[in-house]
Amino acid sequence: MTHWIARQRYLIDFTLAALARRKVRNIGLLLVFSLLVFAIASVMLFTSALRAEAARVLAASPEVILQRLVAGRHDLIPPGYIERIGRVRGVQRIEGRLWGYYYDPVVKANYTFQVLADNPPAPGSIVVGAGLARFRGVRPGNTLSFRSYAGRLFSFTVTEVLPASAELVSSDLVLLSEADFRAFFDYPAGHYTDIALSVANPLETRTVATKLSTLLPDSRPILRDEVLRTYASIFDWREGIVLTLLSAALLAFGILAWDKASGLSAEERREIGILKAIGWETGDVIRMKLWEGLLVALSAFLTGYLAAYLHVFHFSAAFLAPVLKGWAVLYPRYTLTPAIDGLQIATLFLFTVFPYAVAVLVPIWRAAITDPDAVMRA
Amino acid sequence: MIELKDIHKAFNQGRENEYWALSGIDLTLEGRKVTALRGPSGSGKTTLLTILGCLARPTRGRIRLKEEDVSGLPERFLTGVRRSTFGFVFQQFNLVRGLSALENVMLPAYPLGLPRHELLARAEARLAGLQLGHRREARVEWLSGGEQQRVAIARALINDPEIVIADEPTANLDTALSRQFMGILEALVDEGRTVILTSHDPLVVESTVVDRVVTLRDGRIVDPGNAA
Incomplete structure (x- = not known):
């Protein structure tokens, strides 16, 4: 086990040195990657916090609101x-x-x-x-x-x-x-304007609503759950629009990452040849490059996610508020209660870190299985 | 120590540009000796060197290393053999740019997972033994040609191999540095190591340090040299 750990430490040491040697390329990649995670994570964190906030605030609202309708319009x-x-x-x-x-x-x-x-x-x-x-x-x-x-x-x-x-x-x-x-x-x-009703047993809310519709056929009962659902779908819809716009950025990043990660430079190919010739196994080379990909992707993910967290919960989502809060003029100014969804983090992780790791691995695997004697002929 | 039987090596086999670099090589190399492979360009000496050093497998024929047949070993085991038995000094030195001399020397030992202090001590001793202790932290691209070669030799010795393989070791060195290399070669033999090298430099092949010169032409041995 200690032998395995020491081996991984050496691989990580070499990986860090390799990253430092290609500073400009890796910092550029890290910046773009972090920015993308920041943008998507900001939207996700903000909308999920808004949904949680709406649910929290509406929890105190009446179970049923009764409106009267005339010609399908709300009346007194x-x-x-x-x-x-x-x-x-x-x-x-x-x-x-x-x-x-x-x-x-x-x-x-x-x-x-x-x-x-x-x-x-x-x-x-x-x-x-x-x-x-x-x-x-x-x-x-x-x-x-x-x-x-x-x-x-x-x-x-x-x-x-x-x-x-x-x-x-x-x-x-x-x-x-x-x-x-x-x-x-x-x-x-x-x-x-309307009538607010409290129902003793929440399970009876729908029954009460049906009774009200029968008793007052010209009126419309609105349930609290329906309001909550409407809020949720509004935020979902807005989140969807923003994420659709961001998907172009995601695609652009995908192309960039693929290009940067998959295009092994002549220098990198040479290095892989040297490492194999001096006794590194194909697996060692792949593990080393996997560490490299993971270090870049994880650093970008953590940086982007942390920046998004600060943006949403400490700076009131300054970049997103006009689009996602949806108030015409009087934008509410408030600090959202942090609400993090594990599934969202997993999804974001899967769609950013995983493709990058694959993009890194495929060309490395191809280079790493070449015969080590190629280095003699370089 | 190394025995080659009817070794053939083809490149691009089965294609239009198929080329046989080696054809029917039979050779036995003794341990604790310096053997030089000589021949004109394209004679197959580098290809033979890669096969001797387990860097490549023959298309046909058998290789026995210390009485063990290694010609059919899978890549993973061959890598293990290469790492434990051979040290390589390449013509272009093939050092990893951007890393220090010390880091370059330690590279072949990374997959062994040795304790760091032990590996460091070993690498520093190798560099000091080659009068490079003061340049341990220098990046290899800042070193002179002779210094780079000595770093490459230190790297070849880090896993304490029995056999050192050197491809055209003096091709990039001037006469003074070539003589210095021959001195190092002598020290390696004194340590009990086997050295196999390719060269057409008279300073190397005519040196008294070299025990045997094998001459190749067109992928065949034309003069097996004195095996005594």
Whole structure:
């Protein structure tokens, strides 16, 4: 065993010396390789962290949301609906919700106005999301004015800015009192935007949804699981688009790696001939080159992956945010919770390190099985 | 020590450009002697040297090394024989550029997996024995022709081989360095080693250090020399 270890150490020593002797070529290759791993790993880490973040945030949302439809479009919930739902067995809590969108021409962004059932702001005051506060440059105590769709100007006092940790879902949020909401949007009394329902037994959610559809045929129940799935597919779709764009880079790298790794220089061929002539076995030469390929590929993989990790979780994925977060104007600024998927690492490893190792091995094997007497005739 | 029986060697066999470099070589070489293979260019002396050194296998015929038939050994075993029995000094020295003299000397011993301190001590002793101790860390491309050859000799001796094979050892050396090489050759014989070399340099083949000169022409032995 010690003999085997010593032998591998000598092979690695020689490999490192060989790498150092072809510095420019290997550093160039390492850079391109690392950059590619960095790009792909950034997309993978970012989207998987976003999915995890969305799931975490939505875990606290209601199990069912009921919307009323008119001609297939979302319409207001008229008075009396909440009372009728109250009779559905399995429903634990019913809450009529008030929310709507507002376009702010000042920053050319859409805000979400919402009334909270629990502990809403006092009339005349609002609580705003961190993104909005940043864009409008407001802090608690400032006054913020909006012109309603009816053309009237409303002024509110900002009492609080929502914490940055929830920015993914609250970047553009304006929380206000029910009275202010109804006045601002000219919302008819007794009407709601939709209804949020809590179901006592999560296994009964679908049954409750079916009962609601029967009871209120003009309404549409939306399950939390469906929302989660939608988020997941949105992030999957965006990830897919970016990875498709990156596939061109992957292909370019493949060609470069193949060219660099498979094209043995005359000097390398000569060296292999010398090593064989002085007593190295074909297996020793192949092992040495395998170490060389692995050292390059693993260093590139680790460098690229580590850089991607720092990029996504410490620098808020500065290169990817505009494409993958998908917010129009008010990009949420927040630090993602690190979420690493083992399968993703394995996939990335398989598609980068493995092809490179093969690209290195094939020509070496061909060169290494040639007769050692060739060196006598060089 | 080495016995060749009816050795033939063909290149590109079965193709249009088939060429027989050796045809029916019978030769017995004694141990602890210096044998020179002489002949004009294309006479087959380098091919014979590669077969003697187990670098290549004959197309036909048998080779016995220390009473053991090695002509049919698979490549892996032949490599083992080559590593333990032979040391090679090539015409172009064939040192690995970019590595130091010391690293070049240690190369043939890497597959043996010896403890590092032991290998280092052995390599340093070889270089010192050839008056190259002060150049141990120098990259081989910075060395003079004579120094490069001495590094090549130190490398050939690192695994303590019984037989040293040298192909045209003085072809790239001036007269002074050639004489220096002959001195080293004498020391190798004094250590009890067998030396087989190719040369058409009179300074080598006419030297008193050389015990026997085998002359080849057109792939055949025309003068087996004095085997005594």
